[in-house]
Amino acid sequence: MKTNAIRWSAVVLAGSVLTSGSALAQEDEFIIVQSTTSTEASGLYEHLLPMFQEESGLEVRVVAVGTGQAINNAENCDGDVLLVHAREQEEAFVESGYGVSREPLMYNDFVIVGPPADPAGVAGSSDVVDAMTKIAESQAPFASRGDDSGTHSKELQLWEEAGIDVAGTDGGWYRETGSGMGETLNTGVGMGAYVLTDRATWINYGNKGDYEIAVEGDEAMFNPYGIILVSSDHCENVKTEAGQQFIDWMLSDEGQQAIADYKIDGQQLFFPDADESDS
Amino acid sequence: MLDRTSQIAAVTPVCGRALQITRAGRVLLDVSDIEFGERSVTAIVGPNGAGKSMLIKTLCGLMRPDRGNVTWNGRPPARSDYRRLGMLLQHPVLLRRSALANVAYALKCAGHDRSRAERLALAALEHAGLSHIAATSARRLSGGEKQRLAMARAMAMRPEILFLDEPTASLDPASTLRIEEMIDKAREEGTSIVLVTHDMAQARRLADTVMLMHRGGIVEHAPTQRFFDAPATDEARAFAAGEILI
Amino acid sequence: MHSFAEAFGQAFALIVNFDADLREIVFLSLQVSLTAVLVAAIIGLPFGALLAVSRFPGRGALVVGITALMGLPPVVVGLVVYLLLSNAGVLGPLQLLYTPTAMIIAQALLITPIIAALARQTIEDLNDEYDQQMTLFGLNAIQRLVTLLWEGRFSLMTALLAGFGRAIAEVGAVIVVGGNINHVTRVMTTTIALETAKGNLALALGLGIILVAIAVTVNAMVFALRGTAERAAYA
Structure with a gap:
């Protein structure tokens, strides 16, 4: 009886390992895209990927994490394509030999959202540095990603331009959540804080409460997304051909049109950027 | 070999030499020379703490003596010999299975294949008058049934020698009687029996010889009749008369 | 706050529809966590049992260590497994990162200490009770372990359920090693x-x-x- 129990467990184990094994040893070829969260949370991939998959037969597996972590994962060779929004870090990634080249893919913009009471008096402003200075001066709560993401580095850059040293704050008005965009919005809405967010995430975000966009339209809030093929010189296992096929499609007229077509409630979330190849 | 009507051929002699167990400076067992092997029933009596259980556990290889040695058939105890030597613990452990499976398990441990073990187990239960509870979970039996099941399990292997540690303690008279009947049967089959008991009447009823232990040692070992009628030592005289030994 | 009413409404709608996506996610969650429990049981139960019946120097420290590991933070386990399975890690060539197998490994690591520690306690208590009887059965060391594990099966089942509860509920480990990839490694918690x-x-x-x-x-x-097993009691 005891031996039967052991035999049984062995059979079940073998069975489940085999089945789980078969799940990953799929026939179809796939690539892994290390991506920023905003593209995933905004629902863009669910719009784009089925089109690409149908056309190419290639499966795209998206790992959506903060830009910092995405770059880090790609440096560890755990992805074939990198799709993020932190220009300087992307260029550094390519210069260090991890990536083949950075191609501009699309853009949208950042906005600052805030409570209707508007304690810092910034609503309607289109001067982001001025608005952030006011927020700091009025000590109105501000929720920061604090997670080394693309949005976070953008935010730090803006604080620097405003001449405000947020690193020296102690959690009074400036609060680092250390989490993703959506989580930070949840926290910010919960505590009545201003939050810097990309527009795409904001439009698709379902827990807005009575929050509204307070600051928008400043050129400094430009948010470009780049797409990079991970270099096979650095990572032997990179699926260069398949990765390049995906990038080519994304940059093609068809892919760019598909990006432009993605709308929520009639609002376009991302704007094609491939033609302005120089930016 | 396991035909119920046949007699057990020979009894493995179980010997202890110069056995001593000491705990915290106190000598709990001190027996210079002991041997069980004849086809007979020996009752070991004596007050609590006299070392009765300790003696038979040591002889059965369940306790290691600090000094001296135990031999079975002239050799140190070996695992495979447990099919020839049985013991009913004072608190026997019944497995969380049916009564039948409990007996069958012991038989399988002794090397019988599954179907033979189950057949023999069924026969053993029948022999013990327990057929009706064969499929009942052993842990749900009454105290008396549990003890009879444990006894049936110990007897199923038809051991050459069987040690019983207070097999009827805390049983009612009816259950006691059933256990004694089983002891009788085992004796008839040729099993040598060593029985630890506090029940003097039981010792008189069942035993061929009686051994009195006191303070870790054997005080007197005599045929039952002589032990009760003409004890050689003061301790035995006092104990047989129902006085308290300290 | 009508969030709760809304949530129950959503849950009800999800169950009524039970569409392919949800089915896939539920199935993967169960597959990953149940396999992790199985792996953890195959390692943790014998290990806990062995720890229960053996005596060696440093055993006490090992028991304390295993018991303390019951509180392993999932995200730490996830990171360790990520670093091992990453293409930059020693097990990179296995190509297991971002697969259900990676999630199983992480969850198995997370719950093996739970199962081992609870098994150790159960078996140790049981061994005190069974030790002499098992000697009389003439069992060798391995037969003893198997007997103890089987006799403790009802208590050990609770240990396995504790492990399962932890596995199915955790998100920190699977999101790091699985990547929450749609249709591939997306489970209930990451969703x-x-x-x-x-x-x-x-x-x-x-x-x-x-x-x-x-x-x-x-x-x-x-x-x-x-x-049922207890009623039948014939195993």
Whole structure:
């Protein structure tokens, strides 16, 4: 009886390992895209990927994490394509030999959202540095990603331009959540804080409460997304051909049109950027 | 070999030499020379703490003596010999299975294949008058049934020698009687029996010889009749008369 | 606050529809966590039993260590497994990162100490009771372990359920090593995390209610099985 129990467990184990094994040893070829969260949370991939998959037969597996972590994962060779929004870090990634080249893919913009009471008096402003200075001066709560993401580095850059040293704050008005965009919005809405967010995430975000966009339209809030093929010189296992096929499609007229077509409630979330190849 | 009507051929002699167990400076067992092997029933009596259980556990290889040695058939105890030597613990452990499976398990441990073990187990239960509870979970039996099941399990292997540690303690008279009947049967089959008991009447009823232990040692070992009628030592005289030994 | 009412409504709608996507996610969650429990049981039960019956120098420290590891933070386990399975890590060539297998490994690591520690306690108590009887059965060391594990099966089942509960509920480890890839490594908890990030709190909570319902179902099935086994008691 005891031996039967052991035999049984062995059979079940073998069975489940085999089945789980078969799940990953799929026939179809796939690539892994290390991506920023905003593209995933905004629902863009669910719009784009089925089109690409149908056309190419290639499966795209998206790992959506903060830009910092995405770059880090790609440096560890755990992805074939990198799709993020932190220009300087992307260029550094390519210069260090991890990536083949950075191609501009699309853009949208950042906005600052805030409570209707508007304690810092910034609503309607289109001067982001001025608005952030006011927020700091009025000590109105501000929720920061604090997670080394693309949005976070953008935010730090803006604080620097405003001449405000947020690193020296102690959690009074400036609060680092250390989490993703959506989580930070949840926290910010919960505590009545201003939050810097990309527009795409904001439009698709379902827990807005009575929050509204307070600051928008400043050129400094430009948010470009780049797409990079991970270099096979650095990572032997990179699926260069398949990765390049995906990038080519994304940059093609068809892919760019598909990006432009993605709308929520009639609002376009991302704007094609491939033609302005120089930016 | 396991035909119920046949007699057990020979009894493995179980010997202890110069056995001593000491705990915290106190000598709990001190027996210079002991041997069980004849086809007979020996009752070991004596007050609590006299070392009765300790003696038979040591002889059965369940306790290691600090000094001296135990031999079975002239050799140190070996695992495979447990099919020839049985013991009913004072608190026997019944497995969380049916009564039948409990007996069958012991038989399988002794090397019988599954179907033979189950057949023999069924026969053993029948022999013990327990057929009706064969499929009942052993842990749900009454105290008396549990003890009879444990006894049936110990007897199923038809051991050459069987040690019983207070097999009827805390049983009612009816259950006691059933256990004694089983002891009788085992004796008839040729099993040598060593029985630890506090029940003097039981010792008189069942035993061929009686051994009195006191303070870790054997005080007197005599045929039952002589032990009760003409004890050689003061301790035995006092104990047989129902006085308290300290 | 009508979030709760909304959440129950969402949960109800999800269950009524039970569409292919949800089915896939529920199935993967169960597949990953149940396999992890199986792996952890195959390692943890014998290990706990061995620890229970053996005596060697440093055993006490090992018992304390294993027991303390019951509190392993999932995200730490996830990071360790990520670093091992990453293409930059020693096990990179196995190509297991971002697969269900990686999630199974992480969860198995997470719950093996739980199962081993609880098994150790159960078996140690049982061994005190069974030791002499097993000697009389003439069992060798391995037969003893097997007997103890089988005799302790009802208590050990609870240990396995504790492991399962922890595995099916954790998100920190699977999101790091699985990557929450749609249709590949997306399970209940990572879906809940994603829907929370999208601000779809009612949907997230609805999924949470389904997760709890799954855990209750699995537990109920195990207890029903146990009840049948105990009634039959002939194993």
